Amino acid sequence: MIVGILGVGHLATSMLAGFLRSGLDPTAIVLSPRGKAAALCARHGFRLATDNRDLVERSDVVIVAVRPAHAPDAVAGLPWRKDQVVVSVCAGVPLSRFAVAPARAVRAMPFTASEICASPTIYFPDIEQAQAVLDRLGPSIALASETDFEVATVNAAVYGWVQDLIRKTAEWSSTQGLDPAIGRRLTALTFVAAGRLIEEKDQPMDQMLEELVTPGGITERGLQVLSARGVPAAWEEACTAVLDKLMGPD
Ligand SMILES: NC(=O)c1ccc[n+]([C@@H]2O[C@H](COP(=O)([O-])OP(=O)(O)OC[C@H]3O[C@@H](n4cnc5c(N)ncnc54)[C@H](OP(=O)(O)O)[C@@H]3O)[C@@H](O)[C@H]2O)c1
Structure with a gap:
């Protein structure tokens, strides 16, 4: 499974440290080319996408970790596929604002303790691929509704x-x-x-x-x-x- 990260700032850096600590192969991770992405790819061997379209084309699960106000625009118009899962970690942005069809969207809320694989991470809805990724960062907790x-x-x-x-x-x-x-x-x-x-x-x-x-x-x-x-x-x-x-x- 290839994991893409769209938005490589503070939280994504903690999550990437956790993925490495959990034993995920760095070549199975693709990063969008802004923020800390180039430096992290050079240091750890993650793959660097040429742009967000390239990132989506190469990934099975895409984690969206841009600031909340940037999230709807950041995901709009990208080549989403039916078999993909999009995990948004953007606080306060409802699923209805993620235009990623036909991909399926999940919300999650990891903490910076992801870095040491100790983040209790809530997510909704309960989609297997999302759980598989989040469980690497600590205990994941599925919730029954967006409320x-x-x-x-x-x-x-x-x-x-x-x-x-x-x-x-x-x-x-x-x-x-x-x-x-x-x-x-x-x-x-x-x-x-x-x-x-x-x-x-x-x-x-x-x-x-x-x-x-x-x-x-x-x-x-x-x-x-x-x-x-x-x-x-x-x-x-x-x-x-x-x-x-x-x-x-x-
Ligand atoms: N920080 C936390 O502990 C924490 C915890 C839980 C959830 N969250 C959520 O995580 C999200 C990110 O927070 P953060 O603190 O990591 O923010 P951040 O450090 O500002 O990182 C956001 C990154 O997204 C990049 N970005 C913005 N628009 C983009 C686009 N269209 N394509 C590619 N990259 C883009 C920015 O690049 P540039 O630098 O080039 O602008 C920046 O590197 C927020 O929605 C927040 O609610 C954060």
């Missing part, structure tokens, strides 16, 4: 907020005298541990927290401060604001 996809896409923003929380916690601990490298590693692993435990257990999350939060203990003390400062409500408001932006006009 579900939009709601779940909010997690792409949450991923950045969590990185910001990790940074702030690590910075705070270093101002208290902790070695910055230890603070960074410990905080990052703390978030990984919290997420992994919830992901791997079936127990209700309320119950898990009840067992964790000792009355009068340190976790409860911090939660009291966060609650008094309106953090849970602000977090929900931020999620809603992202969803509104995803569903709103361009």
